[in-house]
Amino acid sequence: MRIKRTGLTLGKFAPLHKGHQYMIETALSEVDELVILIYDAAETEIPLSVRAEWLRRLYPQAVVLEAWDGPQEVGDTPKIRTMHEEYILRRIKGRRITHFYSSEFYGEHVSRRLGAINRQVDPGRTVFPVSGTLVREDPFKWRDYVHPLVYRDLITGVVFLGAPSTGKSTLAEALARKYGTVCMPEYGREYWEAHQVDRRLTPEQLVEIARGHLEREERLLTSANRYLFVDTNAITTYMFSLDYHGFALPELEELARMAASRYDLVFLCADDIPYDDTWDRSGEVKRAVFQKRIIADLKQRRIPYIELRGNLDERIATVERVLARFRKYDSLGEWALRGIEGRM
Known part of the structure; x- marks a missing residue:
């Protein structure tokens, strides 16, 4: 009877990169069951x-096991090896491990302790010459070595909201140029110009926009590259x-609900700039009313936001100050922004 591998x-x-994936996928192709033990990381x-x-x-x-209480010490001393x-023996809870996969020095002593085959996968990093340190230092440079699912979580999503003619598009485009990245233009305007009838769209078409x-x-x-600047959202x-x-279809309501937590930073462009009275807009009074409704909706959804006022240069300067202090996964990030002028 064959022993289960x-x-x-x-x-x-x-983060997870293609070198890690190569090791995991090699293991999956060779064993019947694979256990992945993932540690907390101070870096x-x-x-x-x-x-x-x-x-x-x-x-x-x-099988993915989260090692929240795993040892953080690294090195090749008897004490650290034993620790x-x-x-590992406590976390696998009696599982019989037949193959231990790594590309590190510890593969030898861990395999010996497990009574497993020491399966080294690309220890010289020749197949995928990348490391977590390199990706952390410059995710954009090494993005070809990172799965899109992972890469999207390395990007800070910045969205600009506000009534029509509050400078959202101009600001998003200017910031994208400044930071050497891309911006997401307002798809609704493009769609509206192609499909509007008497300056209106159906409820179904608005779902298509979102x-x-x-x-x-x-x-x-x-x-x-580090940031995605987004002009409006659902x-x-x-x-x-x-x-x-006077209503929204359920799918649009759900997309709007999802948008409430999708972005890392929300900026509200104030209506303190001259109104650009183009044919596709409804007037300065309507802008003021729409702005009030957006603010009320943000408050109702409990979405923290930062208000941007003044001319383009002043608004860019405020965004720069925020981005300089903001860290995507830092739980203190919101509190660090309290000192930034605007509203949270």
């Missing part, structure tokens, strides 16, 4: 739960549906 690999996966702000979710989504056939070995905007935004994330489309029809 059970593999084990471990790491911080901070990254990305929570362990987020990193574990990458593994679960990409490799649902593997790690005993922790859905299409989100799809384009997702595609752009893989081209973003909440704006939802507000237009209320304005046009």
